[in-house]
Amino acid sequence: MRGRRQLGQDARRHAELPAPVLRGVIAALLLALNTLFWCTPLFALALLKLVLPFRGVRLALDPAIHGIATRWIAGNSAWMRLTQPTRWDVAGIDGLPYAGWYLVQANHQSWVDIFALQYTLNRRIPFLKFFLKQQLIWVPVMGLAWWALEFPFMKRHSPAALRANPALRDEDRETTRRACAKFSLVPTSVMNFPEGTRFTLPKHAAQASPYRHLLKPKAGALALSLHAMGEKFDSLIDVTIVYPHGRPTFWQFMCGRVPEIVMRVHRRPIPPAFCHGDYSADAAFRAQIHGWLADLWAEKDAEIERLLAERRDPA
Secondary structure, X not given: OHHHHXXXXXXXXXXXXXOHHHHHHHHHXXXXXXXXXXXXXXXXXXXXXXXXXXXXXXXXXXXXXXXXXXXXXXXXXXXXXXXXXXXXXXXXXXXXXXXXXXXXXXXXXXXXXXXXXXXXXXOOEOOEEEOEEHHHHHOOOHHHHXXXXXXXXXXXXXXXXXXXXXXXXXXXXXXXXXXXXXHOOOOOEEEEOOOOXXXXXXXXXXXXXOOOOOOOOOOHHHHHHHHHHHHHEEEEEEEEEEXXXXXXXXHHHHOOOOOEEEEEEEEEOOOXXXXXXXXXXXXXXXXXXXXXXXXXXXXXXXXXXXXXXXXXXXX
């Protein structure tokens, strides 16, 4: 009875919200205000760490910086609950130990994925850190915030550039190595999207992907993270994200036009041998990593199909 009453209250509250575009403007303003509020202390501590680059200072300031980021995400979750009528169907997050280090991976369809992951996992596992494209450092305010939070910025080289200059591959390896050395000091969750880009039907067709709902996964970033700090990782947190009503844009989400988000979270062991192999030089080890990830991806693809089928043909 209490659950029905709460659903009724939520329905009435969201029914009173303004029209979608106005709702999107309100959500955007709340997002901007929350971001500017928390960026002020974040930038101050990041600058202090920059001018005092000592291990003791880092060990003292990193937990405080993560605490600011956690409260920032909690503020985002608050305006999302206030303005969004989205129904969340989430399973697998109960009982995740907060302390420790995690490698987190998910399928990637939209910028909404990041907000969904933060909404679901914030304060359940340590703060999520993402690998970002180098160009994103120029995003106003947010680029500086990601720098302050020490998100690694990765350079994307075309296949032609890599063939012409194979040494370019070492740039991202070194970026990953340096980032993971910092991550190993304070409990952190390292986030990876193995597909490397957001799913679209043209990309799916161009790849001739063997999966129905996914692009082919790339194992490089995962293998580099495992090599750099694999023994620190408690486990792999494998997240499946489904939008039953279609992949949304971020603006559609802000306007409240995402009726439902489905997430399934699986905590998986990481084979100990994966923490010691040489991905770049050992072909047999590389094949092991690819095979393991391909099996996980096939399972994820089947899970997405099952979740969509349940909504097409409810029992």
